[in-house]
Amino acid sequence: MDANFSIIYISALFLLLAPSIIAQHVVFDITKYGGAPNGDLTSSLERAWKAACESTSASKVFVPKNTYNLRQIELNGPCKAPIELHIEGNIVAPKDPNQFDANAQWVRFGYVDSFTLSGGATFDGQGLTAWKQNNCHKTWNCKKLSMNFGFNFMNNSIIRDITSKHSKHFHVNVLGCRNITFSKFSIEAPAESPNTDGIHILGDQHKSKYFTQTLEQEMIASH
Numbered sequence: 001m002d003a004n005f006s007i008i009y010i011s012a013l014f015l016l017l018a019p020s021i022i023a024q025h026v027v028f029d030i031t032k033y034g035g036a037p038n039g040d041l042t043s044s045l046e047r048a049w050k051a052a053c054e055s056t057s058a059s060k061v062f063v064p065k066n067t068y069n070l071r072q073i074e075l076n077g078p079c080k081a082p083i084e085l086h087i088e089g090n091i092v093a094p095k096d097p098n099q100f101d102a103n104a105q106w107v108r109f110g111y112v113d114s115f116t117l118s119g120g121a122t123f124d125g126q127g128l129t130a131w132k133q134n135n136c137h138k139t140w141n142c143k144k145l146s147m148n149f150g151f152n153f154m155n156n157s158i159i160r161d162i163t164s165k166h167s168k169h170f171h172v173n174v175l176g177c178r179n180i181t182f183s184k185f186s187i188e189a190p191a192e193s194p195n196t197d198g199i200h201i202l203g204d205q206h207k208s209k210y211f212t213q214t215l216e217q218e219m220i221a222s223h
Contacts, residue, residue, distance in 0.1 A: 025060035025084065028052045037066035041091070042073055053079035063087040063119070070107070072100050072146070077112035087121035087162075097130040097145055097168055105150030105173060115157040122163040123148055130168040131194055138194075145169035151177055160184050172199040 028048040035044035041063070052059035058081050065088040075085070093106050100106065106125060109115065125148045135142050148167040151157070152175045160183040164171040171187050174180060182199065189196045 025058050026052070026055050027060050027062050028055075029062045029064070031064065035063065035068065037068065037089075039068065040071065041068035042071045045070070045073065046075070049075045049085070052083055053077060055083075056080050058082045058084075060084040060086050063089050063091075063121070065089050067092060069094075072104065072106055072108075074104065074108045074110065076110045077115075079112055079115075082114035082116075083112065084116040084118060087117075087119040089121060091121055091123045093123070093125045093148075093168075095126045095129045097133065097143075100146035100168070102144035102146045102169075105147045106168075107148065108150035108152065109154060110150075110152040111154075112157065113155040115154055117157075117159045118161055120161045122165050124165045125167040127166040127168040127193055127196065131192065134194075147171060147173050149173070151175070151180060153177065154180055157181070158183065162186070163188060166190070166193065167196050169195060170197040170200055174199060174201045176202065 030044045030048045033044040033047045035041050048061045052061045067090045070091050145168040147170045148164045149172045155178040157180045163186040165188040187198050
């Protein structure tokens with residue numbers, strides 16, 4: 001093989017491999033940050049998110065299959081590169097509604113560009129206790145309950161293959177986002193769950209020229 005042909009061959013091989021090289025994520029596994037099955041995931045997820053958000057390469061926070069408990073959490077940017085939160089396990093909220101700040105959501109994301117939430121996880125808000133204690137479905141003069149998800153000022157983001165189950169209040173609040181897509185997003189709400197609406201959108205393109213929304217819902221509601 002002469003020198004010129006070798007250079008051409010190596011160059012062609014690099015071009016073929018380049019897309020796969022670019023597509024690789026730096027993985028931040030929560031087990032390396034103290035996350036353990038049936039344990040409290042909150043602190044380890046916060047630490048893994050912070051490290052991933054500081055990465056200058058595309059990053060992925062990985063939560064392997066199992067069941068984890070999660071207290072109220074807020075994961076914010078801006079991040080230095082695209083970031084994915086890939087959760088294969090089941091995430092369970094505290095039952096007691098008094099453990100939540102109802103002005104925020106149980107799991108809240110904010111100020112991130114190029115974010116993905118994926119993995120097939122079920123987020124169980126354990127709303128049954130809260131529904132029995134609350135009458136917000138009858139009057140606005142009541143103690144507010146927390147929603148499962150909040151997405152605030154997120155751009156170019158995708159939420160896919162995720163289930164929101166038994167939220168204490170509405171399931172999702174979307175505020176001031178640009179180009180956010182929900183794909184294969186399921187909602188589970190039994191008939192006895194009061195005032196557990198699906199996705200509430202504020203600041204979309206119909207209300208402000210500064211925001212655009214792409215909402216691709218595949219929702220399963222049992223009520």
